[in-house]
Amino acid sequence: MSSNESVSKLADRHLLGNYRRFPIALAKGRGMHVWDESGKRYLDFVAGIAVDVLGHCHPEVVRAIRQQAGTLLHVSNLYHIRPQAELARELTKQCFADRAFFCNSGTEANEAAIKLARKAMSDRGEPKRIEIITTLASFHGRTLGALSATGQKKMKAGFGPMVPGFKHVPFDDVRAVEQAVTSKTCAVMLEPLQGETGVNTPSKNYLKELRKLCDRKKILLILDEIQTGMGRTGHLFAHQGMGVTPDIMTLAKGLGGGVPIGALLTTEKLAATLGPGTHGTTFGGNPLVCAAGLAVTKIVSAKAFLKRVQRAGSYLKKELKKLGDRTGVIQNIRGEGLMIGVDITLPSPAVASACLERGALVNAIAPNTLRFVPPLIVTEREIDRLIKILEKSIVSIQKEDAPS
Ligand SMILES: Cc1ncc(COP(=O)(O)O)c(C=O)c1O
Numbered sequence: 001m002s003s004n005e006s007v008s009k010l011a012d013r014h015l016l017g018n019y020r021r022f023p024i025a026l027a028k029g030r031g032m033h034v035w036d037e038s039g040k041r042y043l044d045f046v047a048g049i050a051v052d053v054l055g056h057c058h059p060e061v062v063r064a065i066r067q068q069a070g071t072l073l074h075v076s077n078l079y080h081i082r083p084q085a086e087l088a089r090e091l092t093k094q095c096f097a098d099r100a101f102f103c104n105s106g107t108e109a110n111e112a113a114i115k116l117a118r119k120a121m122s123d124r125g126e127p128k129r130i131e132i133i134t135t136l137a138s139f140h141g142r143t144l145g146a147l148s149a150t151g152q153k154k155m156k157a158g159f160g161p162m163v164p165g166f167k168h169v170p171f172d173d174v175r176a177v178e179q180a181v182t183s184k185t186c187a188v189m190l191e192p193l194q195g196e197t198g199v200n201t202p203s204k205n206y207l208k209e210l211r212k213l214c215d216r217k218k219i220l221l222i223l224d225e226i227q228t229g230m231g232r233t234g235h236l237f238a239h240q241g242m243g244v245t246p247d248i249m250t251l252a253k254g255l256g257g258g259v260p261i262g263a264l265l266t267t268e269k270l271a272a273t274l275g276p277g278t279h280g281t282t283f284g285g286n287p288l289v290c291a292a293g294l295a296v297t298k299i300v301s302a303k304a305f306l307k308r309v310q311r312a313g314s315y316l317k318k319e320l321k322k323l324g325d326r327t328g329v330i331q332n333i334r335g336e337g338l339m340i341g342v343d344i345t346l347p348s349p350a351v352a353s354a355c356l357e358r359g360a361l362v363n364a365i366a367p368n369t370l371r372f373v374p375p376l377i378v379t380e381r382e383i384d385r386l387i388k389i390l391e392k393s394i395v396s397i398q399k400e401d402a403p404s
Contacts, residue, residue, distance in 0.1 A: 007037065022356055029056025032375055032382050034361070045374040045386055046361040050195065050227050050339065053254035053300055055375035060295045061257045068291035075287070077280060083290035090297045094236050096245040097265035101274065102285030106226035106252030107141025109262035110189075112279060113222045113248045114145050116266065117187040118165075120220065120273045129186040130164075132222075135171040139196035140189070140224055149189060152197070172202040174209040181213070187220035187248075188213075192238035195227035198369035199341030201334045207244045220247040220270075226262070227339065230254030231300035231376050234310035234337030241336065254376075257296040261289040300376065309376045312383065313337040316372060319387045327394045340372040341365065346397050354393030360386055 007025035024036040032055055034044050047053070054061060068083065075081060088100035103109055114132060121129035134140065136151040147155060148162040151171075156162055169176035177188055188210060194200035214221040223246040228238035232254060235241035239249070247270060252262035262284075283289075299305060317333050320342055324330030332343040344351060348364035355362045365371040374382075 022353070024356070031055040031057075032378055041359060042356070043360045043382060043385055043389070045372050045378075046363045047373055047375045048258065049253070049363070050232060050373035051253045051256075052258050053230050053232070053376045054257050054296060055377045056258075058257060058295075058299075058377075060299060061292055064291045064295035065259065065288065068288050072287045074283070076282070077285065081285060081287055081290065083287050083294055084285040087285075087290045087293045087297065090294060090301070091251075091263065091265060094297075094301050095240070095249070095265065096267070097249065098268040099266060099271035101264045101266075101279070102290065103262040103264070103281050104260050104283050104289075105141070105262045106224075106250065107143045107146040107262075108281065108284075109226065109250035109252055109264050110140045110146040110149060110224060111143055112264045112274075113189065113224075113250050114149065115279060116248060116264065116270060116273055117189075117220050117222060119278065120270055121186040123273050126186075129184055129219075131167060131182065131184045131186060132165060133167045133169060133177055133180045133185060133188045135190045135194070136168050137171055137194055137197040137200060138168075138191060138224075139194070140191075141226075171200055172206050174206060174213060177210060178213055181217050181219065185217065185219050187222050189222035189224065191224045191226075192228050192242060193233065193336060193339060195339065195371070195373075196365065198343075198365050199335040199339055199371055201336065207239065207242045211244045211246075214247075222246060222248040222250070224250050226250055226252045227373075228336075230296065231306055231309055232337055232339045232373070233335075234306055234313055236301050236306060238336065254300070255296060256289050256292045259289045259292045261285075261293050263293075305376070309337045312376075312378050312380070313340065315380050316340055316378075316383050319383055320372075323387050323391055323394075327391065327398070329394055329398075335372075338372070338374055338376055338378065342370050342372075343368055344370055344394075346394065346401075350397055351390070351393055354396055355389050358389045358392055360389040362386075362390070 026034045027037045028035040034042050118130050134149045138151040140146040140149040145163050148166045151168040167180050169180050225237050229251045249265045255261050320333050329345045330342050335341050348370050352362050352364040363371045
């Protein structure tokens with residue numbers, strides 16, 4: 001078989017068809033840009049779906065990975081691993097948590113959170129408290145536990161039965177949570193801002209009220225910061241901008257700056273629940289991914305870096321608003337920092353394809369919703385360029401649709 005065979009042909013023949021892909025193969029990346037196999041350059045406002053927080057091939061991340069790759073790639077959690085312990089120190093230094101557990105993805109971090117919450121109740125003498133309240137339109141991952149937690153029916157179709165013990169209530173509705181709490185409830189689990197359903201932003205006091213409710217009912221608050229964490233919202237963790245502290249937080253996506261890593265962070269008291277032999281993973285927290293995580297964490301946790309994210313996010317929102325005024329097709333600009341969603345009266349997949357043609361990657365997250373989650377290093381000039389490409393794309397679709 002020729003090595004020059006097109007990727008799409010190879011993929012069609014050998015890969016599962018579970019992803020809907022654009023007809024390009026990305027081969028190289030640097031900073032805010034990626035290049036396809038033909039050498040065409042794209043401005044990247046997708047960032048591997050909110051993963052490449054420092055852009056592509058950030059020199060500090062590459063240096064850390066190169067150095068670690070030449071030293072030790074993988075051992076096992078049978079032994080101490082210095083980069084893992086150091087990453088735990090750096091993350092816990094920055095937030096409510098005292099201890100960290102590392103795994104390989106977001107869904108796995110949420111599995112760990114679900115198991116920890118249930119076992120914590122069992123350890124406290126309340127083994128019947130197994131229910132977790134989550135929100136409609138949430139996304140927590142694709143493994144059966146995390147999928148059961150997810151509040152979207154369409155993702156579960158055909159995969160039943162789901163894991164029992166999950167109740168779904170509307171997002172941004174404290175009363176609905178209160179009504180759902182019973183003597184069987186062990187935790188409330190949610191994203192501070194819902195990412196996969198188009199950046200749903202709750203009202204100002206929602207999380208604070210939820211925190212109070214959880215305290216009153218003596219149940220745990222689990223925050224899935226897999227998408228919102230690592231600076232995405234202009235705070236290292238989104239809850240820090242919302243004035244609340246969870247009992248358990250999960251991370252993934254941006255944490256490794258492009259290498260697969262997930263994490264659960266929690267308090268000293270709850271951490272005691274998962275003693276030796278209770279939970280684990282072969283690859284979780286291996287030296288390579290933790291070296292990358294350390295490099296990322298050191299950069300994104302700097303106050304000046306987070307301020308820049310806030311400024312860039314405000315600028316992007318402002319320019320999207322102006323674009324909406326000029327074109328009349330953009331509404332409901334929402335989100336925090338560089339996690340922004342907009343509704344668009346044109347079909348968003350057509351807009352994303354038109355942008356691709358003109359050299360920009362944007363994410364059509366729902367039929368009439370675009371999501372912008374660029375690398376957090378994006379500049380105003382790059383935002384200006386995106387807006388120009390978006391505008392040209394919108395105008396071209398409007399022209400095609402205009403009656404002749
Ligand atoms: C909020 C949230 N939770 C969990 C996940 C699942 O993470 P992963 O795809 O790494 O398993 C995602 C992924 O998009 C997410 O956005």
